[in-house]
Structures are given as structure tokens and as C-alpha cells.
Amino acid sequence: MKILSSRILVLLFAGLAVAAGLLFAEEEGYRTFTDAKGRTLEAIVVSKTDTAVNLLIKGRENPVEVALKLLSSKDQAFLKSWVPPKVPSAELKKLFLKKCRTLTVRELLELRGYESFKFTFANNSLIIPGLLNGKKARFLVDTGAHNTILHDAFAKEAGCRMGPYDEVVAGVGGTAPAAYTKVDRIQLGETLLLGKKLLCTDLTNGLPAGSKPKEDAIIGGELLARLDAVISYRERLIFLRPDLGDKPEVADVGEKAGEKESQFDFRIFKLKDGTTIRGKLVAKNESGTGITIELVNGENRGFTVDRFKPEDELLIRRWSEDAVAFERNCRDLTVKDLLNIRSYQSFETERKGNHIYVEGALNGDKAKFLVDTGADGSLFNIGSANQYRCEVGPMDQWVYGIGGRAPAAVTKFKSIAVGKTLIENRRILSADFSSRDSVGIYGGDFMRELDAVITYREMRLFLRQR
């Protein structure tokens, strides 16, 4: 019954469709299609194969596949020469956003040649594994560190040649002597950094007796910016671009892939033997056990599926022509698009040197905060805390950081707002430290609570209040 009434409605409608609103429809990306019997409808082409087309019919939420032979010869001719638009229409984008709902930031960025690293939390600090001169190392991802710094004892163990301690590093705890050292090689996944001159200092300086540093080295803002880092607290992942490192470890990664857009077609595949290749999957045999990968240089190479590491093996096993069409559309999405559908708010950040700042409000008054993934806890500059009418207690606490420890005071505040995100009625510490023109540090505690995503390339901070 429902189908019949729909049909009548359509037949009535079909006669009117051509004249009414056609221009408007075309502006939205819709086109009028006519079937072999002369009936019409408005739809957007989503994708096509040699024998069928996926159409998003106006007013419908999901596309349908229609055999080409059912359409008029004019439409068939149009579809024969149809190529996906470089900029999808608003309707199409909406459709793919809907379909991309299950997509994670990880999958989105891996389509763009990023490599992801699962980080672990040490309190609220982010730790990723890597190699320093071939020795296993724990790297603290620290947007609040201007530069990359090594723990000196670890640097010695890793065979780094140390210079004299004639440099100074500064942090919330004050200053500490530091030395330059030459590091031959840092490896973070597929990202290589070669021949770096880095500072090292004693990262246990000022810590309570018996404490051990949670990191062997700190990756600072200069490297994060260079590698277009993206940090996602919700997914516990940091993303880096291996091709922005010093030398490609990945086969073909340095090859020019032509237009920037087409580089997105290529991803990194990891094999069980430890090697990696960059390419795109172009074919799979009928049994699903063998695949062909087109490398960046255009060469096609065959592989058996079982040669790949489990994650890539899974991806390959699930690969299909449809997936390619989906990926093609997904790559037009931005991290912002994706996070918008997850109720994130997006904020521009300001970069000063290698530090990033975000605007907000403290106790209702406009304020700026240093975005610092290396800080377990947020921290006020004590002068600012007083100025912004926080309740500042006696200096009977300690904060620890590069440069040792410094006295601190328990500080109650009513609200910290960044956009519509609110942190209310909390107790954090205040200390006397140089915070430039910010009121203090927006640390890992608040960023974990608000599922922060930080993108260096777009210089944005995304936050979400659950």
C-alpha cells in the first residue's frame, strides 16, 4: 500500500519536476535524470561503475544503485564522461559526513599519509615509544616545550657525545644547566630525524628522592610543528608525517606523487618482515589472498595478504571497489568536518615561537592559556591568579618541571572557559613562573576531560564537553 501511494505521488510529481525548481536543484548539485520511459527525477551522482550509477535522489537520505541501461541515452552519455567533482556539493558532503560517522581521526589522517602512534598516559602526560641511536626510548610529547630535550643520563647510555654544560634550560621550576649533544638518529615509527644537535639536561633535577623520570626525551614544539603533528586525546593517538622527516625510511615515500591531491591516494603498508611500502591497493584476486599495490613511482607489485602486519592485513581483507569510492570522498573531509559531527568546538590557536596559545576566559574575564600537553596539571601564574580574583592559598605546595621544583599555592577558581567548554570550581596550583602574556598553562588534566585534539598544520585546538 505504501509503495503504491509512493508511486502515484511520484508519477504526479515527475511531470512537474522538470520545470519547477530545476535551476535551484542544479545549484545544489542535483541533476535531472530521465529513464527510458521518459520519467524524471532529481539526483546527485555519488559514484559509478561500468554498468551502474549510485544516485542520491533529492529528499532521500541514502543513495541507490541504478543500472545505466534503465536511463535515457542522454543520461548514459553524461555518465560515461562523468568524473567525481573536485569539490563535492554540499548535499554530497553531508551524505559522506553521515557515512563517515564511524570514521576515526586516525583513519582520516592515515588516508593523508600520516602515521599514527598509540600513546600511553603517564598521569596525564603523553608517552610514545621510539628509538634514539637505536636504543629504545620513551618520548614525552610536549607542546609546552619550546625545543626537544634529552635526559642526559639516557643520552650517555645511547652513545651521544655531550658538550660542556654551558647552556641553560628554563621551565616552571626555574633554570637548569644543559649541554648540547649530537644525536645521530631518532626514529619514531617511520619518521627519521638525523644528525640533530639537541640540548640535554638532568630531568630528575628537583624531583623527590627516589623518583625516576617518566621519559627519556621530550619531543618539543619545533619537531611537532615540523612533522605536522596531530594529537588526539580521545583516541590516544599522535599522528606524524614521515615524509616531513629527514630521510624517508618508507620505500617510495620520497618519490614525487605528482599533484598534492593524488599523494593522498597512497598510504603506508607495513609488512611482517619489518619493511614498509607506500602505495595504493588497486586490485585483489578472487580468492582474496593476493593483491596488487601501485607504488608511488607507478610500478605495480603483487603481494600475498599474509605478508602484511595484522592491521594492514585486516584493511586489505576488507578492501573493495566500494571502499575506494568511499575513501576518495572521505579524503575531502577535514579533521574539522569530522570533529564537528562529534560536537567538537574548534578554536584557532596562536603560535609564538614553538608555543601555542588559545584564547578563553578565567573567572569571566578574557585570558590566554598556553596549551601544554607536557603538563600533568594545569597551572596558573600566581600574579595572574590574583589578578583574576582566584582564591590563592599559602605557598605550601611544590610544582616540578625542567629546572627543578618551585613553591606553589593551591588556587581555587570559579571558571575557565574556552569557547563554550567550561571547567568550573576546581583547585589547581599557582606558581611564580614566566608565562609571557598568558595566565598560565592549560594542561593535560583539562585536555583529557575535554577530549582535546591539537592540529599543528591548521593550528587549531578542538574541545568537546561531554
Place this chain on the structure above:
Amino acid sequence: MIGERNSSILKDRELSFSKVSRASKKNIDTDGFVPLALELMQLRLLAITALLSVWSYSVSIGAEERVWTSRKGADVTAQLLRVEGGEAILITPLLKTVTLKIEDLSLVDRLYLVEYGGVDPSAVTKSEVGVPEKDARDMSKTFERVKEKFVLGTDDDLQYDMLKTEHFYVITQGKIRPMDVAEVAERLWRGMAFQHVNFREDWGARRKLIFLVEDKKAYAKLGDWYKAHLLTLEGEHMRDVAVRARMLWEESSSQTIYMPDPIVAKLNIFGTAKAFQIGDIKNSYTEVFGAFPTHSLSGTLLSEFIGGIADYAEDGAMALRIGHAYYKEIKLAGHTETSLLDAEVYDQDEIVKAKGFDDGTKWAKTLRELVRKGKVEPSLEKLLGWKEVKDLTPESIVLCYSFAYYLQSTPERLNSFANMIRRVQYDGAMPVPLELAKLYGFKTSKEFETDWTEFIKSQDFK
């Protein structure tokens, strides 16, 4: 603070098992895919094809692979394929589809579905409180005896048998069987993972060590080793730990012990272990959900998950921890047999004991009568002020129990509890009373207090 066993009254347990259902083709919904202006029947077939291909996009890439937990007893590693009606359709690494009712899924899963599956946020609280610890299927088949001994020293008394489970090593000496305590530990672990978003990921691939030592002499040997080990550790905190260990080791039925770094690294275990002195009373350790180990391990899991709390912001932390441990003990074992023991090491070396009402099967009834008669008044301010065992009376311990019970007593409150614990974990600080009230949907702490009092007076408090 540590726990001490009082008695051992155990009740039979009831466990229910079931399996996840698998998706069938009837789940494919063709409504809405019938093109309007083209040949109907032909296109209905095409529409099905279209549907399959549209959804196959999200099979190919899309949601992350994660562990899904149904209260019906099964865990499955899979990706979200789609949501249909009240069901989540998942796909496993072997490309099999699995269909699970959303209302049966863990709170963690339901939150995920709201975020990634477009499920209405009301799904978070459209469920039942349930007892995920009891709903879990039999886990013992996955336990594995380790051939090598666990060795702390050359002395025979410092060599132990090991049982490996998914998340624990149970280290035993004597005739005690490790299976029941291992099962309790794994079920309590599942309960935490069911409820708390970060729990599974924070735990990672590590295991927690649990010592079960039957013989008092052997337990004393373990204590000697531990006290000597503590002397090798630096720092003010470790000096306190050493004093407490010296004072309490023989007296207590369980202790948290710091493990040497090489063992931690070799076995990939947590830095602290739990040691139980079984002594003459074995009943608690030979039944799943024996009261004392249930209390002790549930407190340990919550504390491990939350992590450290700053001393300037720990108001209510003790009430939360001991209240939660008693809540789990009574909920799962049906009674409590645990009293508290602590060492006062600052002013003078003194052992402090505290316990709740004498009859460990009637705490709720007794407190309800006292509150109804106005002899006990639940006060948030007082509760948040209790920071040491010496502050506790029987009434205050049972109030802590009622507090933790209240916090987890309905699906809405369970969700608030998970939010609160997450915040404590991130902040390293307990929420101030107003924030606690707001987390539970109240405008003032007084409103919270009134609701908590009404809960105690009601028959919901058991």
C-alpha cells in the same frame, strides 16, 4: 589503609551465561531504498545491492576495532558496522557479523555508540544497573598455570606457584587453590571495564600480581623480604611505607606491596601487588566472591584506576574508596566481613582499627532505622572530612557504604559515577561538594544530600 577480615560467612553464587547472537540477513532494511520514478521490482533488487554497497564502505574502513562487552556475558573484538533499531551490528576480524542489543552493552560501549554510531544520548541511561561481575561467563578455562616458579629469593619460602589470567598473576604458596581468587579478580576487572571509559585502555597489557600465602610462617617470610626490599627504596613516601609495613604486616590480612623494578619489567606487571594472608580461615578464598578478597580487590582496582590524589584535594577520597569496596563486597558476597586497619605513623606509632556495624548482613537495615529516627544524619561535609581510619565510627563507615551505593544505584547515577571517577582521574582531585552535586544533576550540595538521605530511608538501599 588496609583491610582486615572479620569472619567468613559466604553465600552461594549464581552466575548466568549466554552468548552473543549473530546477525542474520533479515537485518537488512530495504525501506527507504525503493527509487520512486523507476521500475519498482527491478529497482528494489538494485536497492538491496545499493544498501550493501553503501554499508560495505564502513566495513572497509571506519570505526576502530575495540572490545565490546555485553551484560549477557560475552566479550567480542569487533568494529562497529552500523546501528539498526536497538541493535549494534558489529563485524569481527574474521568478517563475521555480530548483533548485540544496545541496552545489554556496557556503559562504555553505549557511550561509544552515541559518539560514533549516532545513537540517541538517552541510550546511555536506558539500561539496568545489573551486576556485570556476575553476568560474566566462566573465565577459568582461560587461566593458565605457569611452569616456572615465581622467585623472590633463594629460600624455598620465597618461591611460589603462578597462575596467569588475562589481567592478573595469582602467586600462591601452600595448598590454597588460586582459581577462585583469580575468578574474583577477573570478574571485578570486568565490572570496572563495563563501567569506566578509560579502564581497559589504562590497564593495557599489564597484569596485577596477587599473592595468596596460606601459612603464617611463609607470610612472615614474605614480610621479611618486603621490609628488606623497602629499605633499598629512596624517598620520604617509601620511609612511611616501610614504617607501616613493619607495624601492620603480621596484623593485617592483606597488604599492598611495592615490587622490585626488574620483576615489574620482566613480567610487565603493575608496580604494586596485593598480598593476602590466608591463615586459618580459607572460606573467603575458596568461593568466587568471597567477601574479604572481593572487598580488597575491588578497592584496589578503583584506586589503581584513579591513581594519585593531591593531598590538598582529597576530601572524600577515603569515603569513596572504602565505600566502594564495601558496596562491592556486600553486593557480590551478600555480606561484609571486613574491618579497617591503619598505622598512625606521624604523632606516634599506633595501630588504628575501625569497623562497621557488628552484623555484616544488616548494614542497610540498621542504618535506615538510625536515619529514620534522626540518630544519624547523612552529611556531605562530614563525609568529605573523613581522611583517616581514626576518623571513622561504625556509623560513618556504613554511611560511606551508603554513599558509594547511592552513587551507583540507578543507570543515571552510574553514568554520573563514571563521569565523576573520570574527572578524579584527570584532575588528581576530588570534586568539591557543589561540583559533586552538579555531576548528579543537582544545583546545590544540599539537594544532593537530601536525595542521598531519601535513598537511605528507602527500600532501594539494601
